[in-house]
Amino acid sequence: MNLDFLIFGAHPDDVEIGMGGTIAKYVSEGFKIGICNITNAELSSNGTVSLRQEEATKAEKVLGIAVREQLDIPDRGIYIQEDNVKEVVAIIRKWKPKVIFFPYHIDRHPDHGNCAALVREAIFSAKIKKFNDKNSLPAHQVEKQYSYMINGFHKPNFFVDITDFIHKKQEALSCYRSQFEKEEGGEDTPLTSNYISSVISREKVFGKEIGVGYAEGFFAESPLVLHHDLVGGARK
Numbered sequence: 001m002n003l004d005f006l007i008f009g010a011h012p013d014d015v016e017i018g019m020g021g022t023i024a025k026y027v028s029e030g031f032k033i034g035i036c037n038i039t040n041a042e043l044s045s046n047g048t049v050s051l052r053q054e055e056a057t058k059a060e061k062v063l064g065i066a067v068r069e070q071l072d073i074p075d076r077g078i079y080i081q082e083d084n085v086k087e088v089v090a091i092i093r094k095w096k097p098k099v100i101f102f103p104y105h106i107d108r109h110p111d112h113g114n115c116a117a118l119v120r121e122a123i124f125s126a127k128i129k130k131f132n133d134k135n136s137l138p139a140h141q142v143e144k145q146y147s148y149m150i151n152g153f154h155k156p157n158f159f160v161d162i163t164d165f166i167h168k169k170q171e172a173l174s175c176y177r178s179q180f181e182k183e184e185g186g187e188d189t190p191l192t193s194n195y196i197s198s199v200i201s202r203e204k205v206f207g208k209e210i211g212v213g214y215a216e217g218f219f220a221e222s223p224l225v226l227h228h229d230l231v232g233g234a235r236k
Helices: 014-028 049-063 082-095 110-126 163-174 195-209
Strands: 005-009 033-037 067-070 099-103 144-148 158-161 215-220
Touching (some): 014 049, 014 099, 014 215, 049 163, 082 110, 195 215
Parallel strands (some): 033 067, 099 144
Antiparallel strands (some): 158 215
């Protein structure tokens, strides 16, 4: 199976925070979408690796994605080095996606920016025939690459209307209780202080920017090409 979209996140829950609504929308339209988490988030202040995997599986079912891959690159160890690049290249070549998404490089968590740099490097290497990944898979060239926001609030290059799917996004995020709800004996973190509400509020602001209820914002790695009438309709 070849994927339409392959979406990389540094940790389980990154992808759902950044573009859970867009995923649900395109899944509903028949697109094949996969998620790949680079680390197991073993250094997280709350939750455990096994619990976060359970939560990721629940979120996966909510969004209806086709596949979920879990790499074992160390948490806080997402660097551009040969073994890491080969791990990501192997995933890209395995699923042959048309489009790849990864975190926007400006974010308070260094892992998110490092994830973006690593995936960019892997996208380039994946198309080089003589570059050997760990599974010796044939080269694959991605058609498009975009980035999504996790913690940030920036001016994106384009938006996706997720008004009809904001409930799916909220449901997927709610699967990660260990991260967004402080349990007894848990640590206070930026995620345990009404984080989901702040994310939904951000998408509402983005929606207002384009005259809809809710939207998610994205950044393009290359200039966007319009394939429709610039004035928004056919000439009469």
